[in-house]
Amino acid sequence: MLDSTDLRLLTLLQRNAHLTAQDLGEKLNLSPSQAGRRRQRLEAEGYISAYVARLDPGRLGLAIQAFVQVQLATHGPEQSRDFAALVASRGEITSAWTLTGEADYLLRVYCEDLSALHKLIHDVLLPHPAILRVQSQIVMDQFKQDSPLPTRPM
Known part of the structure; x- marks a missing residue:
């Protein structure tokens, strides 16, 4: 079951998957280790399925x-x-x-x-x-x- 901190963590990662455990901890009022463990648990439970880069189709010639x-x-x-x-x-x-x-x-x-x-x-x-x-x-x-x-x- 997800709690409000898990949901906030997921929201933050959807906006910026590069956030470190330190960054997440600061934004969620957790220690970096707590934030990192939560991220790992959400990955293991399948809530986070991948980290990807969003590319610009126009820059790639896809008009x-x-x-x-x-x-x-x-x-x-x-x-x-x-x-x-x-x-x-x-x-x-x-x-x-x-x-x-x-x-x-x-x-x-x-x-x-x-x-x-x-x-x-x-x-x-x-x-x-x-x-x-x-x-x-x-x-x-x-x-x-x-x-x-x-x-x-x-």
């Missing part, structure tokens, strides 16, 4: 961000596995969700340009035997970046 909805023609374990394998093999697909409603999947993709997005859709996704329909929406502007998860007392 196009799009969301691609995919509807499968047939639904079964084999089709789902094949589609998941395809998604996992494509670096430009940065995240994927299964959905309720008309579309079965939502993919977030980053591409260098419209030609690369076109190739992904027409040369990779649409030829896949399990896919019936693909619909894409190109992001014009992302005015709120992916933000930390809410951490409130439960």
